[in-house]
Amino acid sequence: MNPQCSRCNKIVYPTEKVNCLDKYWHKGCFSCEVCKMTLNMKNYKGFDKKPYCSQHYPKTSFTIVADTPENLRLKQQSKMQSQVLYKEDFEKNKGKGFSVVSDTPELQRVRKTQDQISNIKYHEDFEKGRMGGEGTPTDTYPNLSYQQPPQSPSYNYDPQPVRFAAAPPPSSAGPVRSAAVPPPSSGGKRYRAVYDYTAADEDEVSFADGDLILDVQQIDEGWMFGRVERTGQQGMLPANYIEAI
Numbered sequence: 001m002n003p004q005c006s007r008c009n010k011i012v013y014p015t016e017k018v019n020c021l022d023k024y025w026h027k028g029c030f031s032c033e034v035c036k037m038t039l040n041m042k043n044y045k046g047f048d049k050k051p052y053c054s055q056h057y058p059k060t061s062f063t064i065v066a067d068t069p070e071n072l073r074l075k076q077q078s079k080m081q082s083q084v085l086y087k088e089d090f091e092k093n094k095g096k097g098f099s100v101v102s103d104t105p106e107l108q109r110v111r112k113t114q115d116q117i118s119n120i121k122y123h124e125d126f127e128k129g130r131m132g133g134e135g136t137p138t139d140t141y142p143n144l145s146y147q148q149p150p151q152s153p154s155y156n157y158d159p160q161p162v163r164f165a166a167a168p169p170p171s172s173a174g175p176v177r178s179a180a181v182p183p184p185s186s187g188g189k190r191y192r193a194v195y196d197y198t199a200a201d202e203d204e205v206s207f208a209d210g211d212l213i214l215d216v217q218q219i220d221e222g223w224m225f226g227r228v229e230r231t232g233q234q235g236m237l238p239a240n241y242i243e244a245i
Contacts (some may be wrong), residue, residue: 205235
């Protein structure tokens, strides 16, 4: 059974049938609801299951709310309520979420160690960039790891030759000295070497594990001056390679 046209309510035969918007139309009846321009499947626009041309297609409109005294009063009331809630939450949370960390000796030691590691990392990156990417202390001692130091202000670096301490033993980070220190007077303590060490500069001294170090004097935090009893040589040596006896 042939359906009826949605426009003229007459029978629509298959040769002139247009099936669109869930309805059936004659080709001539498929036209704009406003201007009656004949449409096709390419240029029609449907709204509420009715065809429209692009010129008369219904557009969405917005309702304008006037600023009446009542609306202004409600707006001001909402704003005041928001400020009251903000102040209430602020007073509740004031003083919470903060903890004071005491500056204990352990924290001071950790901070000092991190500063030394940061200094080693800085000089390592500088030498690597200047000398074309030569080996780093981690190549010799794979167990030696560096932590990423926190962001700190930049420093003006004097581009003079920098001398590094020998790579530290796997269990500790070695000190760094930037220039040679003149030998102190004799009459120091006696120490024993706990690691092998090969001199990295002309004012340093080499020794082996178990050697006795005589006339030892403290130069700075990481370096000492002493004489190796076995070889009779004297010079600078790293403090973390020897122990007092």
